[in-house]
Amino acid sequence: MPFTPDNELDLLFPASLISQDLKSQLHPDVHIRPLASTDHSRGHLTVLSVLTVATDLGEAAWSAQFNAMRGAPQTYYSLVIVDKNSDRIVGAGTVFIERKFLRGLGSVGHIEDIAVDKQQQGKKLGIRIIQALTHISENIGCYKTILNCSRDNVPFYVKCGFEEKECEMAKYAPAKPNAQSQPKPQPQLNAQSPRL
Numbered sequence: 001m002p003f004t005p006d007n008e009l010d011l012l013f014p015a016s017l018i019s020q021d022l023k024s025q026l027h028p029d030v031h032i033r034p035l036a037s038t039d040h041s042r043g044h045l046t047v048l049s050v051l052t053v054a055t056d057l058g059e060a061a062w063s064a065q066f067n068a069m070r071g072a073p074q075t076y077y078s079l080v081i082v083d084k085n086s087d088r089i090v091g092a093g094t095v096f097i098e099r100k101f102l103r104g105l106g107s108v109g110h111i112e113d114i115a116v117d118k119q120q121q122g123k124k125l126g127i128r129i130i131q132a133l134t135h136i137s138e139n140i141g142c143y144k145t146i147l148n149c150s151r152d153n154v155p156f157y158v159k160c161g162f163e164e165k166e167c168e169m170a171k172y173a174p175a176k177p178n179a180q181s182q183p184k185p186q187p188q189l190n191a192q193s194p195r196l
Contacts, residue, residue: 001087003031004041010037012070013077020126029085030125032132034163035092037066042089044080047115077136081116081125086146090117091125097142112148130160160178 006015011034018032023124026032035044048054056062069076074097081091093114097107109132117123137145148168149157158164 002046003082003084003087004036004038004114006033007032011035012066013038017139018079018132022132022135026081026125027123029083030090031082031084032079032091032128033082035066035080036076037063038064039080039089042080042082042087044089044092045079047089047092048113050115051113051117068123074140077133078113079129079132081129082118083120086094090120091115091129092131093129095137096146097137098139103143106143107141109133109140109142109145111137111145114147126156127160130157 013034015033018034023032030189036042036184040059045054045062047055069078076094076096078092078094080089082088083090096107096112097108097109099105111130114126114127114129132150134145146156146165
C-alpha cells in the first residue's frame, strides 16, 4: 500500500500540534502524525497488542471509538508513527487531557498506550512518541504531564525526562461474560439525564 499523506486523511487533531523539530529527527522512512479514521486497516490494534490484549471488535467498532474520542474536543491526542514503505503503523501513543479545579483550573496530560512494533524497537521511536505527546501536552497548557509504567520501564522514561513520583494504584472490575465480544456502551448525558 503506498504512503498516504496527511492532507488525504481524516485526522483526530491538527497535525500542526506535533513539533516540526521532532519530525525532522525521525528517519526519513517513517512519519509521525495524528491517528486517522482509517488507521484500523493500517494495523493500529496490532501495534497496541505489544502492550496488552487489544481485541479487534471490527472496523465499525474501532471507527465508533475513534469518533467518540473526536467527539470530546481538546481531550484526546492519539498519534502514530507510520512506515512510509508499507503505510503500516509501527508506533502509537496517546495523551489525554484531564481538566481540574486545582491549580487555577489547570490541566494535566496523561500519557497512555505507548507501543512500538517489536521489529522497530531500538530505533528511538518510543522516545520520539513520548517527546511528541509531551510537546502537545505542554503547548496546550498542561501544568504537568504524567504516566504510569512498570518498574522495568522506569529507566526508559527517565531518559525521556520524567522522574519517579508517588505510587500507582489500580482496581480492575471483575470480568463479565463475553466482555471482549461487545464494545462497552457509553452513557449518554442530556438534559433529562441525572448527573452523578
